Amino acid sequence: MQQYEIKDLPDLVKFRHTLHQYPDLSGAEGDTAQRVVEQIQKYEPDAILTQVGGTGVVAVFEGKDSSQGPVILFRAELDALPIVETNPHLQHQSARAGVAHLCGHDGHMTILIGLASLLHQQKPARGKVLLLFQPAEETGAGAYAMLQDERLLELKPDYVYALHNLPGRPKNQIVVRDNVFASASTGMIVELFGKPSHAAEPENGVNPGQAMAEMILAFNQIVQQKELFQDLTLLTVIHARLGEIAFGTNPGYGTVMATLRSYHTADLQILKTITKQHVQQIAERHGLKFNISFVEEFPATVNHVQEVQWVRKAAEKLKLEVANAVDPFRWSEDFGHFTARYKGALFGIGAGTEQPQLHHSNYDFPDEIIPTGAKLFYSIVQEILNA
Incomplete structure (x- = not known):
């Protein structure tokens, strides 16, 4: 044509x-x-x-x-x-x-x-x-x-x-999926505040190191509890830092960062809630103050069925191969903000x-x-x- x-x-x-x-x-x-x-x-x-x-x-x-x-x-x-x-x-x-x-x-x-x-x-x-x-x-x-x-x-x-x-x-293969196409995700930053001291007198300070280790282990265990979630839910620790490189200092500050990800926005909210509870419990047990912030938040991109069907029909008329994605993609796309407000679809092209x-x-x-x-x-x- x-x-x-x-x-x-x-x-x-x-x-x-x-x-x-x-x-x-x-x-x-x-x-x-x-x-x-x-x-x-x-x-x-x-x-x-x-x-x-x-x-x-x-x-x-x-x-x-x-x-x-x-x-x-x-x-x-x-x-x-x-x-x-x-x-x-x-x-x-x-x-x-x-x-x-x-x-x-x-x-x-x-x-x-x-x-x-x-x-x-x-x-x-x-x-x-x-x-x-x-x-x-x-x-x-x-x-x-x-x-x-x-x-x-x-x-x-x-x-x-x-x-x-x-x-x-x-x-040129066209990849479509009804409902969830791409995952929800967010970055989480946990800051832990203790009390620094001389490295020769660690008993006079509050070092967040032990709490950080416990948190990382707890985070990894949360997503192993599959019964808590509808579908695939992931937590990936991407960064951790304890104090500065100063051998004479017992550090009083630490931070742990992780990416939380799930196919469903509701599962992501559950993961955020459980993770915050673990942070609070561990911080309090070690006498630490803490702050939790979430950054780079992506909702799940949820496609509308009729709008996906129009993609299929358009592709077929152009004699393009159409494939249905079995599972949502694990990566995130902020186009989910658009499909949450308007009818529409995100699709893939090979x-x-x-x-x-x-x-x-x-x-x-x-x-x-x-x-x-x-x-x-x-x-x-x-x-x-x-x-």
Whole structure:
């Protein structure tokens, strides 16, 4: 079908490579957002909103009859990761030390630009299509921030969609799942406050070391109690620190950090409650004061059944292979904030069976799947309008 042909694919690939060369970290995506605005202006959207929820961008494409019909939103992410790229043979390697697009957000943005190209060629019969470029997905803050912006809320989306590339899956395979698609997670920081003393007089201080050891063991035991949870629930201790490197000092401060993760938001809340109880009991037993904080909170991304079905039908019409994910993915996605408010779905697109995994230092988004993603998004619009 001619309307699904992207006429300027080489230009889009070049744009993706530019995004990859100049990545921005979460919350500081100003340069990337400006590049997106400059590129998408070529396709004459009816409106472009900038600085939405921070550095976010929303491009509005109206249908032939924009007063009637649904408002359909598609999302991509602006931010990169604080990881050193180790791919020396890549001609478009990151030019910013210690920062790289190793999750494929550069490709996701380019797919939305490809959708803009298709919408420019042939407007939908009715309704509106919103192309949303979101900041700070990697920290879990961006989706929530954009959903607090009245300019976005006034557009009143009826449906929301996003995709994520999936290394290990055949290129262009479409991976769908009803209900939970990606896990809920949060980072937990436990601070323990005792009393420092001279290392020669440890009895005159309160060292948190023993309590830290007990907490780590207790944390590992919590998730072994499978009967407490509906489904997969994980707790991974990712950092622990006791005092400073000073051999003459008995430390009085320690910190333990962990990632809590589950398929279901309710299980994550149970895990948080039990973990806090253990911290309180152990701290009090050792005469320590404590503080617990949670950061980078991601709700579970829960898909809506009808909206997933439209993805399936759109993919089948494009003669794409569709696979159903048996279990939710263990990684988290803050698109869950969108699907909690609006009907919609997050789905996957295969990035290749030999592709390095997400967040690996030698990962690079495969350009071959750019047109597939853009055409599928356009086809989803058609499925919704024809429903």
